Amino acid sequence: MAYQSQDDQDALGALFQRYMHLVYGLCLKYLKSREESQDAVMSIFEQLSKKLKTQEVTYFKSWLYIVAKNHCLMVLRKKTSQKEFNGFVMENEAVLHPNDEYEIDNDLDALKDCLEGLKDKQKECVSLFYLKQKSYEEITNATSFTLNEVKSSIQNGKRNLKNCLEAKHVKR
Template identity: 50%
Template sequence: MKFFNRPVKPEDTADNKLLQSYRESRDLKVLGRLYERYMPLVYGVGLKYLKDEEQAQDAVMAIFEELAQKVHQHEIKQFRAWLYVLSRNYCLMQLRSGKKLETIALDEFMEFTPVLHPDTNNREEAMQALERCLEKLTPAQQQSVKLFYLDEKCYKEVADATGFTMNEVKSYIQNGKRNLKICLEKNSGE
C-alpha cells in the first residue's frame, strides 16, 4: 500500500500549480501545458483499450476536451492518477457504445440535410447546397473539414497534411461544422 501513502513528488506540486492556475483563469493554454506532459500516458491508455493507433490519437484530443470540463467538477489530489482513470473510463465508454471513435461518415455529417430539403430526397441538391456552404468557410476550416469528413482522415493526419497544430485542427473542424450547419439552415428557407 505504499502507493497510497507515497510522499508528494515535485511533479505533483507543479501539476497542482498548473491545475489551480487553469481553474482560476480557464486559460486552455495552461491546461494544455499540463496535459502535454501526460499525452503519452493518455495515448498509451487509448492504444491499450481501443487497439487502434488512429482511434487512440483521436481519444487523446477528445479526452482533453472532457478534461477541460471535468477538472472543475472534481477534487484532484494526484493529477496523473486521476487523468489515467479519466482516460480509461473514456475508452471503456467508447467500447461500450460500440463506436470506438469511428470516423464520421459523410451521411452522418449531413444529418441535417433531409430536414433542410423536406420536399425532396434529392441527394444531388443536398450535395450542391453543402458545396456552396463549404465555399463560405475560411480556407483553414474548409481544408480541415474536407480532409476530416470527406477524406476520412484522423486529426493527426489532418494536422500532418496542413501543418496546423492538433488544437487548431480540432477548432477548425468544430467551427467549420457549426458554420456549415448554420449556412445550410439559413439557405434551406430560400
C-alpha cells in the first residue's frame, strides 16, 4: 500500500474517498443515528492513519470492515454501559426520597425475612459478600467453604432472595 510505505496523505485521502460510503453504511446499520455514524466514520479514518503504519494489511476492504465493525460495537458497548449506570443511579436516588420511607422499611423487613429463609451456607456467604463486602477469598478464609462453594452459595442465595422478594411483591 502506498500509504504504508511512504506515509502518503493523498493515498489516505483516496482510501477515504473510495471507502467512506461503505464505512458510513456499516456504521449507520449498527449505530442507527446519522450523526453518530458520521462521527464514527471520522474516528475510524483517524485510526487508519495510525493502524496502517503498524499493521500488515493484505485485504484492505475486509480489514477495514472489521476495524469499522469493532469500532461501532465499542461505541454501542460504551453507550449501553452508560445507560445501565444511569439507570442504577436513578434507582438509588429513589431511596433518598422521604415519601418512600414506609416502603423502604417494608422492603427491608421483607429482605430480612428472605435472608433468614436461606440455607445456612447461602445466608452466611451472601451476608459476608453483600453486607460485609468481603471478597470470595476473604469468605473462604473466614469459613471452611471452598472457593467453588462460596461462589455457588452466593449465586444460589442471590437467586433465592430474588425469588422470595418477588413473591413478597418487592419491586426494588
